[in-house]
Each structure stands twice: as C-alpha cells, then as structure tokens.
Amino acid sequence: MKQTAILFFCLMILFPASVFAHPGTLDELGGHFRNSDCTYLLHKPTALAKQAKTKEELIKLIQTYNGNERCKRNLTPERIDLDGHALGGNEDDASLRLGRTYEAALVECVDGDTAKFRVNGHVYTTRFLFIDTPESTIEVEPYGKEASQFTCSRLQQGNIVLETDGNTLFDKYQRLLAWVWVDHRLLQEELAKAGLVEDVYDYGNYKYESRVREAYEEAKRNGVGMYGGRSVAGNERASSETKRESTSDTKREGTPNTDPQAEEEMNQTDRAPSREQEASASERSGHPILYTLLGAAAAAAVYWLIRQLK
Structure with a gap:
C-alpha cells in the first residue's frame, strides 16, 4: 500500500494535473486544448475571455488560466479556434448564428x-x-x-x-x-x-x-x-467480357470444328508428321557412321590382301 502511494505521488509530480483531466473539461475562459494537435477551442467564452479583443490578448489569458503546460508553451494565434464566437464582447456583430x-x-x-x-x-x-x-x-x-x-x-x-x-x-x-x-x-x-x-x-x-x-x-x-451508366467496376467487367468474346471469336474463325474430340484428333494428326520427320532425321543422322565403318573395313581388307600377296 505504501509503495502504491509513493508511485502515485511520483506520477503527480512528473505529469501535470491537466494531463489526467478529461479533454472536454473547460477552463475559466470557457475553452480547452485539443490534445491531438494542441489547438485551443473556445467553446463557451466566459466574461473573462471576452475581455480579450484580439487573439494575442486571449493567448495571455490562456497562459494564465489554463493548466496545460505542454500545449500553451507553443501557442500561436493560428492554433486558436474561436468556434464561431467573437472577441471583445461584440458577439452580435461578428459571431455566426x-x-x-x-x-x-x-x-x-x-x-x-x-x-x-x-x-x-x-x-x-x-x-x-x-x-x-x-x-x-x-x-x-x-x-x-x-x-x-x-x-x-x-x-x-x-x-x-x-x-x-x-x-x-x-x-x-x-x-x-x-x-x-x-x-x-x-x-x-x-x-x-x-x-x-x-x-x-x-x-x-x-x-x-x-x-x-x-x-x-x-x-x-x-x-x-x-x-449515366455502369460504375467503374461494371465497365471493367464489361471490358473483360468483351476481350474474352473477341478471343473466342478469333478461335472459332481459325478452327471451324470446335468439337473437343475433333480438335484432339486434329492435334494428333498434326503431331504424327512430326514424329515421322523426327525418325527420318534420326535415320539420316545415323548414315554417316555406317559409311565410316564400311570404309574402314574395306581399307583393312585391302591392306590384308596386299600383305598376303607379298
């Protein structure tokens, strides 16, 4: 219990009371700081606030009567929002209604x-x-x-x-x-x-x-x-469908018979000549080796005959 009390006392010293106060609590001028950007909002100007005729004079009052040390340290006229109210007590002439x-x-x-x-x-x-x-x-x-x-x-x-x-x-x-x-x-x-x-x-x-x-x-x-028409998403879908239809039409023009079985048979027919051509090429590619072997055998036979004749 004693340690908790000491901790609370230290927090009160380190952080001003205004930090713990509800951000909507009004000061003696009728306003408060918005903690997110330190803008001073004058919601309900009191008689004290109405003594200021300019924002510069209002800043001096805020420095005196507001306890938010962090925000009022760098307060400028641009960071004061009068919330439609007028300064100097001339509210009937300047404020909005x-x-x-x-x-x-x-x-x-x-x-x-x-x-x-x-x-x-x-x-x-x-x-x-x-x-x-x-x-x-x-x-x-x-x-x-x-x-x-x-x-x-x-x-x-x-x-x-x-x-x-x-x-x-x-x-x-x-x-x-x-x-x-x-x-x-x-x-x-x-x-x-x-x-x-x-x-x-x-x-x-x-x-x-x-x-x-x-x-x-x-x-x-x-x-x-x-x-006036389809949404952007609708136009994209329509464009995609048009492209698919265009591609499909192109395929139909190039291939009159669209039956899947007929297409497969056509593909097999197309592939058959390729296999024959590959076999023919393989056979041709083997001929030079055969010719070389036959030539070598013939040369050996001639050499053997010459040795026998001697």
Whole structure:
C-alpha cells in the first residue's frame, strides 16, 4: 500500500494535473486544448475571455488560466479556434448564428462537399448541408474528382453567401454547416442536377432540402453524371467480357470444328508428321557412321590382301 502511494505521488509530480483531466473539461475562459494537435477551442467564452479583443490578448489569458503546460508553451494565434464566437464582447456583430446569411470569401477548395471560407475575419471549414459527394481526398471514389472540380470551378465564378440552417452550427468535427450560394444559385442543387451527389442526409428540417432532393432524383432518372451508366467496376467487367468474346471469336474463325474430340484428333494428326520427320532425321543422322565403318573395313581388307600377296 505504501509503495502504491509513493508511485502515485511520483506520477503527480512528473505529469501535470491537466494531463489526467478529461479533454472536454473547460477552463475559466470557457475553452480547452485539443490534445491531438494542441489547438485551443473556445467553446463557451466566459466574461473573462471576452475581455480579450484580439487573439494575442486571449493567448495571455490562456497562459494564465489554463493548466496545460505542454500545449500553451507553443501557442500561436493560428492554433486558436474561436468556434464561431467573437472577441471583445461584440458577439452580435461578428459571431455566426442559425438562420442567418453571411458573405464569404473562398480560402480553399477541399472536395465536392467541403471548402474553407473566410467569414467575419475567421476561416471556417464548411461542410455543405444535406449532400454527400464521392470522396476525392483520402480515398478517391468514382466521380470524386469530377465533383471536386465542379465545386471548385463554381466557387471561383461569383460572390459567395453562406446560409446557416438546421439545429446546429457545427458538426462533430467542428465544421460549419451551411447552404452555399454562388451568385444567387444554390450550389448543392447544382451539384445534384449534375449527377454528382451520391446521397443526401436528413438530420433535421432543412430549408431547401426539397429542391435538392428533386434535382437529385431527376439526375438519377435521366442518367446524368454518375448515374449515366455502369460504375467503374461494371465497365471493367464489361471490358473483360468483351476481350474474352473477341478471343473466342478469333478461335472459332481459325478452327471451324470446335468439337473437343475433333480438335484432339486434329492435334494428333498434326503431331504424327512430326514424329515421322523426327525418325527420318534420326535415320539420316545415323548414315554417316555406317559409311565410316564400311570404309574402314574395306581399307583393312585391302591392306590384308596386299600383305598376303607379298
């Protein structure tokens, strides 16, 4: 028992209390560090946190009131996620709310249904509401690259407005959820019309879901985009079958009689002349030896006769 107590005491000295704390526990500012990459997430800013007007001022508060020594040692403004909140107490002017529209600037295209936008001075990784397009990042699925190219091309063509909707601003990966408008045209609907939406998800009552669903079903009925024919796997199988049929046709053209027994008899007939030719060649190859022996015998006989005559 005494040894266990000593071990526990040593662990408490070696490791700060924040290491043992649950990663979701909020500090006095209303935030916490994400241990995987030491990003500071300001989930519920308290009055203390709202005293900071800039991220630099917030860092000073974090250095004072947060106990995660490892993460706050190298904390920079880029590693602070305000989670949609504003600094300086001007939350009504800058933070995002449900059911509002916000002008946005494209920062980065990620894939067919995800992009990064700058809104009110903050960059949000944004997941497009209601649609799923084929993957093109970690895993490249059929039509994934086409969906990504379509989205990036549209986002670069006009003014962007994000519209929040549903029951929550962010998903479990802290991505902003929004409808995406480009020059007054709904991007989710355009992707669906182009046959680049593989599925829709319905986690709430969304404002434009009927428009997108109608475009999605229409693309499937008309065979547009990814619904225009066989999948990649189907095309590969079809190509393989075509090759087999082509090979089979070539064999039939070259060999009119396709009966297995007839083919075997034909093969035996073809092999017979070869055996005769081999035998003939063997016989011919033996003749020079016979001629040599006969010549030697004749020479010996002549030599014997000459000796007798002497």
